[in-house]
Amino acid sequence: MPLDIVTVPCLSDNYAFLAHDAETGDTALVDAPEAAPILDALDARGWRLSHALITHHHYDHVDGLKEILAKHPAQVVGHQKDAARLPPLDIALNDGDTIRIGSEDGMVMDVSGHTVGHVAYHFPTSKAVFTADSLMALGCGRVFEGTMPQMWNSLSKLSALPGDTLVYSGHEYTKANGAFAITIEPENPDLISRIQQVDEARAAGQPTVPSLLSLEHATNPFLRAAVPHLQHSIGMDGADPAEVFAEIRRRKDNF
Template identity: 45%
Template sequence: MTPPLTVHQFPCLSDNYGFLLHDKASGETAAIDTPDGEEYLRQAGLKGWRITQIWNTHWHKDHAGGNLTIKQATGATITAPAGDAARIEGVDRTVDQGDTVSLGGFTGHVINVGGHTLGHIAYHLPEAGIAFVGDSLFALGCGRMFEGTPQQFWASLSRLKALPAQTQIYCAHEYTQSNARFAVHADPENGALADYAAAVDAARSAGRATVPFVLERELETNPFLRADDSALAERWGGGDAVTVFAALREAKNSF
């Protein structure tokens, strides 16, 4: 049996999560994004791990700003999205849809999830049942559409929707409570969503993280993944999934 991967999750900056992905068999450790290079090095030191790779999801500073700090300290190799690489420091390799990355004996599949930024990617490790999605998908939400189009972003989310339902999703921010408030506004008759929102409030009141989360629950409750649901579409003006997604995203921007 292949030794398991360990995900070490820790708070970073104001509302980011940092992730270190460690393969015990090989001793390799990947930093998933680098919002704060010094904190990543400190966390790795506390675990007794050495960061050997950096996997960036997109170019924003709270995801790639610590690249050189880590690379200079460890010699880690940096993998970054092809579409965003020109704005990311220290890149050794670029990847896009269909490419793979490796950590020890584990393979990560690269998924293009452009929309938040044009080149945004996610990393899916099917053997471990996990995916790191950056700012493309959040618990009960999705990222702001800074650079992409509704068509592009909906296609990206559709790729994530197609992952195995039990996939544990690691997103980069603790936005779930505010996302839940909008979700309930968008889809007020969804009983599963009401239960989820209550569970989120309880978790945050107790100081617990709402990340990672299981894709299956999002498929029932996250309005941005349900833009192709006929009942939700009727509430949001009708039309196809792209039109509904665009309406939801615009409404969330000013909610």
Template identity: 45%
Template sequence: MASLQIRQFTCRSDNFGVLVHAPERGTTIAIDAPEEGPILAELDDAGWTLTHILTTHHHGDHVAANEALKARFRAEVIGPEKERAKIPGIDRTVTGGDVLDLGGVRVEVIDTPGHTLGEVSYYLPEGRALFAADALFSLGCGRLFEGDAAMLWESLKRLRALPDDTMLYCGHEYTATNARCAIAIDPHNLALQERVKEVETLRVEHKATLPVLLGREKKTNPFLRADDPELMAAMGMAGADPVAVFAAIRKKRDAY
């Protein structure tokens, strides 16, 4: 059986659209639906027919094309139970711990509230791919619009537990700004220094900074390291509660 094919592309101003296709099974999944036009163009270029939309959370820049794509393809819209009332076109709801079989593609649902109260992330073991939307970014994390620091810290620990060779896909191209904040916090981190240089080069060349290996994020993303003694020391918070460290990092990032 052929492995999954994944296409990432730009939607709106800085959103990512993602399509996951299972050859021989006829399954094509959109991770969120930020904008109809780019998604249709990508489907047409690949010769794929959309079968499912996996919604991560209710924000408009992630659900704007749900109803149009559903009407065009009769695609099934799936999203978090806690945000059912806010997700257009929703057909089925999920909660953390659920495992879906979407036309032969296994999808594991992970609760990742904090950015919103009901956000979920999706892990596809066959592709070693994590779709974390606005919960986790490369070198960053989502703003605390609805939840609090303790909530999002617990969410990110769930994502951090996934294998290092997992490819992380996110909802936005925010890595360059995240990198400036991260290196200001943790200037002596050699792995982070390398990633910052890579990000700067990619952006100069107008290339995406994602996806990225989760293993690299575990070494470089300050929000995944709020309980790391070296990061705590860099923050001047040695021995502090990791939630307090996480909150302090988020406050610094909010200022950028």
């Protein structure tokens, strides 16, 4: 049975996620930007927290954890190589390891670039991947600690997941990302349509996360660095996709 996944808005534009296994009652939290909305979401459903999955060390993904654990003791899970910068870990995992939530195994994916030690959690039965600030809706995270080739490699790993995977990213940045994406591919009909849908969703107060990976393939410029149409649009026909990605990321940094 797939996990029941709830999107929890936090802070001004963050998202946390609760992934619940109805059979066992296990519930995993993915990231903890702040405590109150997450505790409210747990209380409203009568769920008990069993695991806290941390994607990376930035404050807006971990600051609420201590308060949450005081009310919901849970096993804290994160990347072993970044353990020194994370809250104390009960389970330290590496790329390719698995974490079991209820009856489903999730795979840990090292997606370093935004930070070194950033991980994503892929749950194939639930067709879900929690990507935080690596792959984002219509975008990707800024490359703070890693390198451009490292980030491109991480995005390529995520891009290779099945197209029907839902991407649960860490922020409501989609509208701003769309405003940039259209400068890269102004004639992409899928992108034009998506921007309109995003505008309508945000006007109605609806989240644009999660997003379908196949839609990211069609519209997200950071996943499309190997597409000839995009390369032509930015004057980089036939270039190495990693170099095209780096150019797009530089443009976004200055947008």
